[in-house]
Amino acid sequence: MNFRNMEEFWAFYVSQHSKPSTRRWHFVATLTSIVFLLCSVLFNWWFLVLMPIFGYGIAWYSHFFVEGNIPASFGHPFWSLLCDYKMFGLMLTGKMDKEIKRLGKRPVLQGF
Template structure:
């Protein structure tokens, strides 16, 4: 059973979100899922609406896999779906620009080193 957590702001949730994505491979799985979601959305607009089916499947599939099998925690989406989506895009942008490690340090977290 999930315990409801109350956050007063998106910035407060962001700190929690980053903590829930402490492993680099978790963040990479999210990046790949978000990238594929964006591509499938693009394909649905320009080629066929059938690609819309793959937008949530690829995004949530990659993200949830990383939480259950890599990070070992429950996806924040279950308790805070809208804020999780916003933070996923924020993390995607920070990773795309190479600023995610700096953001982790700003929040006082140390990136967890991983071999894989």
């Protein structure tokens, strides 16, 4: 599916992360990848190899076994990465629930 802009994709992305446990798994995945990035800068660049393995592995687990859908990163990898960090930031600041309610009042496009 083609999206006209990031806001359209964001609404779709949030709909694909409807369960709180899926969002929590994504939070852990993003946090883990950030830790590996920091370790690669501070200790050894080989930690960069672990970033996508753990980052995507944990997130994809949540889609296949918790949410029961296909990860949005399969069709839109760049926008999915941006939205993942946006969701991480909103969860970190406690604003994700408010964003879900805001988007719940709008029609959500179906992807794939």
